[in-house]
Amino acid sequence: MDLNERIRNRLESIERAGEKRSMTEPRGIDLSSNDYLCLAEDPRLKEAMLDGVRRYGVGSTASRLLRGHREVFERAESEFAKFKGTQRSLYFATGYQANLGIFQTFLEEGDVVFSDELNHASIIDGIRLSKAEKVIFEHGHAEDLRTKIESANVQGERFIVTESLFSMDGDVAPLDEYAAICRDTGTNLIVDEAHAVGIYGKKGSGLIEEAGIGDEVLLSVNTAGKALGVAGAFVSGAEWAIEYLIQRCRSFIFSTAPPPALAYALTKSIGIVEIEEDRRNRLIELCGKFSLLLGEAGFVVPERPTQIVPVVIGRSEDATAVASELQEAGFDIRAIRPPTVPEGTARLRISLNVGVSEADLERLVVLLRNAVTKQIETGFFV
Ligand SMILES: Cc1ncc(COP(=O)(O)O)c(C=O)c1O
Numbered sequence: 001m002d003l004n005e006r007i008r009n010r011l012e013s014i015e016r017a018g019e020k021r022s023m024t025e026p027r028g029i030d031l032s033s034n035d036y037l038c039l040a041e042d043p044r045l046k047e048a049m050l051d052g053v054r055r056y057g058v059g060s061t062a063s064r065l066l067r068g069h070r071e072v073f074e075r076a077e078s079e080f081a082k083f084k085g086t087q088r089s090l091y092f093a094t095g096y097q098a099n100l101g102i103f104q105t106f107l108e109e110g111d112v113v114f115s116d117e118l119n120h121a122s123i124i125d126g127i128r129l130s131k132a133e134k135v136i137f138e139h140g141h142a143e144d145l146r147t148k149i150e151s152a153n154v155q156g157e158r159f160i161v162t163e164s165l166f167s168m169d170g171d172v173a174p175l176d177e178y179a180a181i182c183r184d185t186g187t188n189l190i191v192d193e194a195h196a197v198g199i200y201g202k203k204g205s206g207l208i209e210e211a212g213i214g215d216e217v218l219l220s221v222n223t224a225g226k227a228l229g230v231a232g233a234f235v236s237g238a239e240w241a242i243e244y245l246i247q248r249c250r251s252f253i254f255s256t257a258p259p260p261a262l263a264y265a266l267t268k269s270i271g272i273v274e275i276e277e278d279r280r281n282r283l284i285e286l287c288g289k290f291s292l293l294l295g296e297a298g299f300v301v302p303e304r305p306t307q308i309v310p311v312v313i314g315r316s317e318d319a320t321a322v323a324s325e326l327q328e329a330g331f332d333i334r335a336i337r338p339p340t341v342p343e344g345t346a347r348l349r350i351s352l353n354v355g356v357s358e359a360d361l362e363r364l365v366v367l368l369r370n371a372v373t374k375q376i377e378t379g380f381f382v
Contacts, residue, residue: 017316018317019316019338026332027327028330029332029360030353031352032332032333032350032351033332034351035226035227035229036195036198036226036227036307036351036353036354037199037228037229037354038279038353038354039230039269039272040230042229042272045229045230045268048265048269049262051261052262052263052264052265053259055072055261055264056070056259056260056261058259059259060256060257060258060259062257063254068256068257073091073263075267076091076234076270077089077090079271081234081236083205083274084209084222084236085205085209086237087237087238087239088237088239088242089234089235089236090234091224091234091266092234092235092251093255093256093257093258095122095223095225095233097233097251097255098122098221099120099122099125099126099192099221100122100125100129100251101245101251102126102219102221102245103126103127103130103161104249104250104251105244105245106130106188106190106241107157107159108131110132110154110155111155112152112156113132114137114148114152114158114160115127115134115136115137115160115161116137116163117137117138118166118168118342120167123161123163123192132159135148139169140171140173145160145181149181149185158185158186158187159187159188159190160178161190163191163194163195164192164193164195164196164200164208165194165196168308168341168347168349169308169310170302170307171302172306173207175211176212176213179216179217182216188218189213189216189218190220190221191207191220191221192220192221193206193208193220194221194233195227195307196208197222197228198227198228198273199227199284204273204274206220206222218237218241221233221234222234224269228269230262230265230266279354282354283307283353286307286354286358286361287306287307287352289358289361290305290309290361290365293362294309294368296365297366299368307351308351308352311368312347313372314344315344316337319336319346322335322371323348325371326364326371329363329367333349333350334348335348336349350364
């Protein structure tokens, strides 16, 4: 079998499993993006981006450690660090690149990293690049984590890594319990705040702030292309930790710096998020309202509603069928299928943003209930 044949077989099996993906333009009411605060289209940020391009040009032309550096990156980093309440932060081109880089930099041979079973692909890939041993713990399960840490034979350092708000499940990690485990066992905590930054906590800096465990966290990864509405990611932590990333983090060092205009726009975005508390509160209010509606319609809802609402369907084809029905009714809701989520848990991932009206949510819940019930009646719903 040559390569062409092998790949054609692979593509056919993807199609047979109902997992063929395609890229489609946004259409309908946005219930699938991560633009939770509707900042991606904010006129103030658009203007800042244009102004940034006029000031700094389009491309950065080189990596930060060569000619690609501009003072505006440092300005955005120091504003973000202040917002996050850490000594320093470092701006990466993407969150994926940040996660790819930080584990390889900090985890050495003899270390053990304890990783939540539902952590994002970028965390999994980052750990793969390190020489540390990996131990998976049950999703969000502090007791399982403690048992595993206490029974592990570790020569070097221990690390825990978790998302704070899980991207495909919408649930929140028990960060305070993890922080206690870290204190008791001398473990280092790394938290991916991709979906929490900009929303949770009094200042909106994330769930670390809300849990009041900033001092216990070695590093946090904060994407800037979701609630912050722009692109890239800030890794935040102590001065020494960030300095080490600058010296050793391969995905930072060996990559062209992002366009400086992005950093310029982000200085604006951070300010807006921090000051416009109403915007964040509106999102939290919508989460509660949507959860209530879903509960009334017979759906099982979590104790703590967040802006990410999974509706697990089961089979990929069924998830796609329900998503198509909702799309036809004007809602941009996408099916999330393996390998993004575990086998047999294909789902709709509904993500709320402050631009959605309560009337739309009411209409959606009726459609959703009908669509899902139809799947049950035809025997497709798992
Ligand atoms: C939990 C989590 N971490 C990291 C990333 C990667 O961030 P970015 O999209 O900026 O590459 C994502 C993106 O989807 C994510 O959900």
